[in-house]
Amino acid sequence: MTRKILVFDTTLRDGEQVPGAKLNLYEKVEIAQQLKKLGVDIIEAGFPASSQGDFDAVRAVAERVGNTSDIMITALARAVQYDIDRVYEAVKYAQNPMIHMVLGTSDIHVEKKFSKSKDQILQIGVDAVKYARTLCPQVQYSTEDASRSDFDYLWTTIEAVMKAGATMINVPDTVGYAEPEEWGHLIYRLNDRMKNVNPDVILSVHCHNDLGMATANTLAAVKNGADKVEVTINGIGERAGNAALEEVVMALKTRNQIYEATTGINTREIINTSRLVSSFMGLDVQVNKAITGDNAFAHSSGIHQDGLLKSRDAYEIVHPEDVGLEDMELVLTARSGRHAVKNALEKLGIAPQSTDDFEAIFEKFLQLADAKKEVYNHDLYVIVESYYEATDSATNESTTAFSDAFYDLQDLQVISNSTFPSASIRLTRGADVIPASAVGTGPVDALYSAIASVTKIDAKLVEYNISSVSRGKEALGKVKITLEYNGETYMSKAADTDILRASALAYINAINSIIVETLQPTIHV
Ligand code: KIV
Numbered sequence: 001m002t003r004k005i006l007v008f009d010t011t012l013r014d015g016e017q018v019p020g021a022k023l024n025l026y027e028k029v030e031i032a033q034q035l036k037k038l039g040v041d042i043i044e045a046g047f048p049a050s051s052q053g054d055f056d057a058v059r060a061v062a063e064r065v066g067n068t069s070d071i072m073i074t075a076l077a078r079a080v081q082y083d084i085d086r087v088y089e090a091v092k093y094a095q096n097p098m099i100h101m102v103l104g105t106s107d108i109h110v111e112k113k114f115s116k117s118k119d120q121i122l123q124i125g126v127d128a129v130k131y132a133r134t135l136c137p138q139v140q141y142s143t144e145d146a147s148r149s150d151f152d153y154l155w156t157t158i159e160a161v162m163k164a165g166a167t168m169i170n171v172p173d174t175v176g177y178a179e180p181e182e183w184g185h186l187i188y189r190l191n192d193r194m195k196n197v198n199p200d201v202i203l204s205v206h207c208h209n210d211l212g213m214a215t216a217n218t219l220a221a222v223k224n225g226a227d228k229v230e231v232t233i234n235g236i237g238e239r240a241g242n243a244a245l246e247e248v249v250m251a252l253k254t255r256n257q258i259y260e261a262t263t264g265i266n267t268r269e270i271i272n273t274s275r276l277v278s279s280f281m282g283l284d285v286q287v288n289k290a291i292t293g294d295n296a297f298a299h300s301s302g303i304h305q306d307g308l309l310k311s312r313d314a315y316e317i318v319h320p321e322d323v324g325l326e327d328m329e330l331v332l333t334a335r336s337g338r339h340a341v342k343n344a345l346e347k348l349g350i351a352p353q354s355t356d357d358f359e360a361i362f363e364k365f366l367q368l369a370d371a372k373k374e375v376y377n378h379d380l381y382v383i384v385e386s387y388y389e390a391t392d393s394a395t396n397e398s399t400t401a402f403s404d405a406f407y408d409l410q411d412l413q414v415i416s417n418s419t420f421p422s423a424s425i426r427l428t429r430g431a432d433v434i435p436a437s438a439v440g441t442g443p444v445d446a447l448y449s450a451i452a453s454v455t456k457i458d459a460k461l462v463e464y465n466i467s468s469v470s471r472g473k474e475a476l477g478k479v480k481i482t483l484e485y486n487g488e489t490y491m492s493k494a495a496d497t498d499i500l501r502a503s504a505l506a507y508i509n510a511i512n513s514i515i516v517e518t519l520q521p522t523i524h525v
């Protein structure tokens with residue numbers, strides 16, 4: 001029988017503990033709205049005792065996102081009255097509030113951190129739960145550092161706080177020390193005992209990723225009876241982070257026969273949520289990160305592209321559209337095989353008539369891919385057209401001068417200062433050389449304004465990112481633009497040793513992608 005696993009998202013609390021990832025109130029509310037759309041069951045919105053700003057943000061999330069009964073809003077407290085009061089005062093505006101408190105159970109925490117006896121700590125926990133229950137019907141108790149705790153003391157604590165009124169018991173692997181088999185066994189034993197004491201109390205796990213096992217440990221816990229998982233978007237969190245929501249959810253979905261468990265997550269919102277969190281917190285997602293990394297669905301090896309085109313399940317266990325990506329992205333590179341190039345040409349409506357024609361085009365593609373690394377649709381047009389011109393075998397009037405439709409960057413000059421950032425560019429389009437200048441709020445803004453004044457495509461820049469790709473040698477510019485008139489989004493990249501050139505080329509590539517779509521695909525060679 002398939003069990004429903006509750007998803008407790010702590011991106012706004014454990015995730016926000018990442019240095020530099022602090023959010024303001026509006027950003028927190030925006031992310032919380034998106035988490036609600038994603039379908040999480042519980043949002044942990046912060047640690048209200050830490051600052052007035054965090055208190056206000058948790059309260060705003062409770063009021064504006066917790067205004068329905070299908071989502072629970074909580075926040076973290078230490079097991080002391082001041083913290084518990086702050087949490088309650090902030091979350092009480094939600095229809096379904098919960099107080100979450102944490103207190104250590106390992107010898108290291110009890111003896112070294114608190115310098116108290118185990119009995120004293122146990123009593124503090126019990127009293128804190130009893131107090132919290134006078135305020136709120138839902139109280140979660142976290143046994144911090146559970147994976148390094150003595151089992152008997154851990155169980156004694158859990159039993160005592162359950163009897164004191166805790167409605168959820170969260171068992172954390174605080175330092176990412178657990179190993180899946182051992183962790184699964186621990187959860188199995190706790191679940192067995194808990195169900196005998198009170199089957200209504202929820203058993204939860206919270207796993208950190210210090211040894212790269214957070215997702216595996218979380219899944220082992222689900223297999224062994226955990227009813228709830230604590231996770232973050234993109235796996236962000238203290239040190240190496242927490243179990244990633246997207247990994248746990250997609251593993252449960254993809255390997256359902258093994259776990260026999262499901263969640264209420266709308267998986268099609270995963271990518272949107274990941275990008276929102278990444279951009280608001282300024283934390284890039286590792287490119288090869290499972291599910292949400294840029295390359296998670298990009299197949300660049302020729303053998304893989306060929307296999308995929310024959311049958312998607314050859315190399316695809318999760319469909320990109322299931323997590324909110326439109327279609328699988330076949331990045332054409334020098335390693336792409338003939339099948340992938342043929343497929344890309346067909347999608348553009350370009351059908352070489354003979355094998356010799358195709359081979360000649362493929363040869364040109366390889367030369368360009370060597371030079372440019374990534375080949376875009378507009379590059380394919382140019383390749384085909386230049387082949388067509390060279391062989392002088394025109395059969396269709398409308399094929400003339402496709403390359404004249406696309407922009408390229410001939411030169412740029414950017415002046416960066418605090419009063420008057422400005423940019424001058426020279427773009428080419430076919431034989432035309434078009435100069436333009438603009439000022440902006442900064443050098444990139446000036447550059448993009450100059451390009452936009454030439455292309456006259458009414459598009460809004462919604463994302464811009466520049467990063468180094470090869471230990472400082474090349475910069476990778478990435479942009480996402482949205483067409484004002486229909487809201488369609490286009491993403492593009494470009495690499496160059498000059499960061500401003502990389503930025504300009506990424507933008508021009510995105511513009512060229514828009515132009516490709518407006519062209520009538522009627523080339524037949
Ligand atoms: O890692 C941890 O132990 C925590 C608790 C507050 C659940 O974040």
Ligand code: ZN
Pocket residue numbers: 014172174206208237238
């Ligand atoms: Zn944690």
